[in-house]
Amino acid sequence: MKLGIIIYSNDSETVWNAFRLSSFSLKKSDEVEVFLLGKGVESETLDTHKFNVSAEMKQFIEAGGKIYACGTCLKLRELEETEICPVSTLFDLHKIISESDKILTF
Numbered sequence: 420m421k422l423g424i425i426i427y428s429n430d431s432e433t434v435w436n437a438f439r440l441s442s443f444s445l446k447k448s449d450e451v452e453v454f455l456l457g458k459g460v461e462s463e464t465l466d467t468h469k470f471n472v473s474a475e476m477k478q479f480i481e482a483g484g485k486i487y488a489c490g491t492c493l494k495l496r497e498l499e500e501t502e503i504c505p506v507s508t509l510f511d512l513h514k515i516i517s518e519s520d521k522i523l524t525f
Contacts, residue, residue: 421450423519425512429458431470437525438475445482452515453479454507455488459525460498476503487511 422444426437441451455462465472480486480503487507488500500506516522 420520421518422452423515423522424451424453425515425522425524426453426455426459426462427457428525429461429465431465431467431472433525434459434462434465435470435472435475437523438472438479440523441484442475442479442482445479445484451479452485452487452519454512454515455486455492455504456512457489457492460488460492460496460504463501463504473503487515 422441424437424441426434428434428437437453441453444451462476463473466474476486486504488504489512490500490506490508493500493506
């Protein structure tokens with residue numbers, strides 16, 4: 420199954436769980452792409468003592484997952500792309516939506 424996951428939250432626990440599910444789905448042989456939109460582009464900065472979001476994101480990438488970050492949303496927050504979160508566009512989001520079997524939002 421191909422999953423498209425859209426993360427719009429900057430709540431550490433929510434984003435951490437979204438990436439846990441993403442990594443788990445890869446282990447079940449699903450194809451998973453994550454698009455960070457709005458507040459979701461802040462994901463790499465959300466680590467807390469309880470929720471190591473950046474480690475979950477790295478694990479997801481190392482397992483073969485793909486992450487896209489909305490370029491406009493990054494720019495609005497004066498953030499730049501990173502190796503884990505490359506700048507993407509609505510074209511990429513539309514492609515994920517149109518090609519996925521299921522879309523989940525967090």
